[in-house]
Amino acid sequence: MAMRLADFIRANIEPILQKWDEFAETVIRSARGMGKAAIRDHAREMLLTIAAELDRANRGQPLVARSEEDAAEAHGIGRWTAGFDINETVSEYRALRASVIAFWTKADTTIQPTDFDDLLRFNEAIDESLSASLAGYTAEKEKHERLFQTVMTASPDHVFVLGTDGRFMYANQALCKLYRIAPDDIVGKTFVDLGQPHALELQQQLVHVIASRQSCRGELSYACGSDCVQQYEYILAPAIDNGGKIVAIAGTARNITERKAAEEKSWRWANFDVLTGLPNRRLFCDRLEQDLRHAERTGIPVALMFVDLDRFKSVNDQLGHVAGDRLLEQAAQRIASCVRRTDTVARLSGDEFTVILTEVNDVTHVEILAQEIVDELARPFQLFDDVRSISCSIGITLFPNDAVTPDELLRNADKAMYASKADGRNRYRFYQRAVSQAGA
Ligand SMILES: Nc1nc2c(ncn2[C@@H]2O[C@H](COP(=O)(O)OP(=O)(O)OP(=O)(O)O)[C@@H](O)[C@H]2O)c(=O)[nH]1
Numbered sequence: 001m002a003m004r005l006a007d008f009i010r011a012n013i014e015p016i017l018q019k020w021d022e023f024a025e026t027v028i029r030s031a032r033g034m035g036k037a038a039i040r041d042h043a044r045e046m047l048l049t050i051a052a053e054l055d056r057a058n059r060g061q062p063l064v065a066r067s068e069e070d071a072a073e074a075h076g077i078g079r080w081t082a083g084f085d086i087n088e089t090v091s092e093y094r095a096l097r098a099s100v101i102a103f104w105t106k107a108d109t110t111i112q113p114t115d116f117d118d119l120l121r122f123n124e125a126i127d128e129s130l131s132a133s134l135a136g137y138t139a140e141k142e143k144h145e146r147l148f149q150t151v152m153t154a155s156p157d158h159v160f161v162l163g164t165d166g167r168f169m170y171a172n173q174a175l176c177k178l179y180r181i182a183p184d185d186i187v188g189k190t191f192v193d194l195g196q197p198h199a200l201e202l203q204q205q206l207v208h209v210i211a212s213r214q215s216c217r218g219e220l221s222y223a224c225g226s227d228c229v230q231q232y233e234y235i236l237a238p239a240i241d242n243g244g245k246i247v248a249i250a251g252t253a254r255n256i257t258e259r260k261a262a263e264e265k266s267w268r269w270a271n272f273d274v275l276t277g278l279p280n281r282r283l284f285c286d287r288l289e290q291d292l293r294h295a296e297r298t299g300i301p302v303a304l305m306f307v308d309l310d311r312f313k314s315v316n317d318q319l320g321h322v323a324g325d326r327l328l329e330q331a332a333q334r335i336a337s338c339v340r341r342t343d344t345v346a347r348l349s350g351d352e353f354t355v356i357l358t359e360v361n362d363v364t365h366v367e368i369l370a371q372e373i374v375d376e377l378a379r380p381f382q383l384f385d386d387v388r389s390i391s392c393s394i395g396i397t398l399f400p401n402d403a404v405t406p407d408e409l410l411r412n413a414d415k416a417m418y419a420s421k422a423d424g425r426n427r428y429r430f431y432q433r434a435v436s437q438a439g440a
Pocket of ligand 1: 308320
């Protein structure tokens with residue numbers, strides 16, 4: 001052959017790369033996100049580097065200069081990052097070697113002694129390049145594994161990998177600490193083996209993730225002592241290989257106990273009266289709407305009471321606001337003690353309370369209850385060193401007889417309450433009767 005191998009490679013680089021492309025189609029399937037052009041450019045770069053090495057060898061210079069070794073190493077790192085597995089990385093070099101030799105052998109007519117030297121050096125160059133590349137690949141892989149381990153170990157969240165049979169393949173330190181088990185001992189066990197009440201739920205979720213091939217989230221409680229329950233939010237996600245097969249389930253779980261407590265606290269702030277602990281106006285309105293909807297379905301009436309303390313201002317004026325607060329707290333407890341657990345007692349504002357009575361089959365019961373509240377609030381209140389007596393005025397309206405909307409019902413109850421006040425306080429009045437009396 002007239003042409004040296006290095007020159008041959010440079011002259012035939014296009015057809016060599018064309019052949020390489022065809023082979024690469026089958027080898028590099030798993031190189032996610034890497035375009036064909038990028039892969040080809042890499043091959044071109046490697047071939048030109050090897051050709052330059054052959055030139056140097058022909059001139060009697062050392063075969064592999066440091067910079068080429070670095071380039072091959074960087075290539076290996078790139079292959080790991082691009083998602084190549086180690087076989088694909090090796091195959092890539094084998095394909096390059098095969099492409100070049102196939103072309104060269106085909107083009108060869110008369111073999112010169114120098115051709116054997118070139119072939120030998122070419123193979124050596126490919127081997128050197130491959131080993132530098134693999135060194136880069138494995139170093140990068142190990143570096144990432146170490147980083148992964150560090151992140152997993154430091155993570156306060158639970159991270160785990162389960163096989164499709166539900167057995168642990170990996171669990172990080174946080175999870176092992178929770179279950180009081182060594183990381184090596186947890187491998188091969190299932191959540192059921194760890195003996196937690198939430199195990200069956202997780203097992204079912206696992207089956208669901210495998211069947212649907214979709215991730216799922218959920219919440220669970222973990223009893224970490226007789227009076228300690230921690231809440232966790234978890235995500236289970238299927239790990240799918242290049243062939244579309246589910247090979248594992250990756251899971252994370254985060255302790256949300258504090259977040260839940262904060263949410264609960266802010267929900268209480270938004271919906272309950274701080275002084276009395278009763279539902280506030282907002283929650284009262286929600287409950288009234290719900291109760292009315294329910295009553296529409298069942299056809300059983302609802303009664304709404306408006307309870308206003310009589311001359312409460314004088315308690316504040318004479319004994320101070322703190323004593324007034326004490327009275328409001330006690331009044332709230334007394335009203336609540338008169339009703340069923342299913343009924344709602346709320347504090348709308350100041351000394352105004354409301355009571356929603358559901359499933360009122362007999363209005364007589366409403367009257368009895370209203371009188372009970374009047375009597376309860378007429379009993380003396382112990383306010384620190386003082387004892388005070390006040391009374392209350394109650395207005396009552398009925399759904400659906402008097403009105404059907406929450407606003408109208410509230411207005412009616414308010415009017416009936418004022419009728420009680422006008423009648424001399426310390427009593428209750430029904431809206432209907434108050435209206436007909438006013439009309440009479
Ligand atoms: N201690 C205390 N007082 C409050 C609170 N909210 C409102 N008040 C007072 O409650 C009083 C309500 O008075 P009113 O309902 O207007 O009048 P009243 O003295 O009860 O007289 P009648 O309703 O006409 O019988 C006002 O003095 C308010 O300042 C509270 O949270 N604590």
